[in-house]
Amino acid sequence: MADDKSIYPYVPEMIRFYLDEEPVLQNVPTFQCRKPEELSHVLANLPELVVKETQGSGGYGMLVGPASTAAEIEDFRQRIKARPHAYIAQPTLSLSTCPTFVENGIAPRHIDLRPFVLSGKETRLVPGGLTRVALKEGSLIVNSSQGGGTKDTWVVERWAG
Numbered sequence: 001m002a003d004d005k006s007i008y009p010y011v012p013e014m015i016r017f018y019l020d021e022e023p024v025l026q027n028v029p030t031f032q033c034r035k036p037e038e039l040s041h042v043l044a045n046l047p048e049l050v051v052k053e054t055q056g057s058g059g060y061g062m063l064v065g066p067a068s069t070a071a072e073i074e075d076f077r078q079r080i081k082a083r084p085h086a087y088i089a090q091p092t093l094s095l096s097t098c099p100t101f102v103e104n105g106i107a108p109r110h111i112d113l114r115p116f117v118l119s120g121k122e123t124r125l126v127p128g129g130l131t132r133v134a135l136k137e138g139s140l141i142v143n144s145s146q147g148g149g150t151k152d153t154w155v156v157e158r159w160a161g
Contacts, residue, residue: 005088006032006054023113028093034085042089046073049089050140051080064140066092095140098151100133110134112142113153127155 008030017025031038031049042049046065053061063076080087097108115129130144131151142148 008088008090017150020064020124028090031089033080033089035086038089039080039084042087046077046089048092051076051087051089053086054088062141064092067084067138067140091099095134095142096139098131098133100135100151102135102137107137109137110140110142111151128153 002126006152008027010034012023012027015021031042033039033042033051042051046063047068049063049065051063051065063072065073068076096111097109099106100109102109111131111133113129113131116126118124120128132144133149133151134142134147135149136141136147139147144150
């Protein structure tokens with residue numbers, strides 16, 4: 001549930017409420033287009049933002065402003081205006097890169113890490129996780145349905161945190 005795009009802005013407050021502690025990691029600022037003041041900000045800054053459908057998955061139905069043409073940005077502007085409740089927007093993040101074996105040899109590709117958390121009597125973070133990789137050069141979209149892939153994630157030292 002905490003990975004649902006429409007509730008991203010509420011996760012820090014959920015942590016405070018349910019766990020009675022401050023979040024360890026900061027949330028990516030998320031603008032809810034259903035809120036008029038946030039919609040105005042999104043529409044004024046589309047070329048710098050990543051816009052996602054709240055119900056979308058797999059990297060579909062999104063705009064990466066800095067990598068988009070003026071026509072793509074205008075098309076998305078009209079989509080957002082027609083259905084503002086269906087979109088959120090976030091700043092474009094600078095994803096890490098990792099050496100990746102591709103058709104022409106080894107080259108840097110953008111990655112993100114999805115850690116694994118197990119819940120039961122205790123909730124704990126397990127060593128490792130799913131590292132998703134954008135196999136297309138320069139792409140920030142790591143979803144496998146959009147041509148992304150995965151990489152092994154190795155934990156080589158015990159973390160005392």
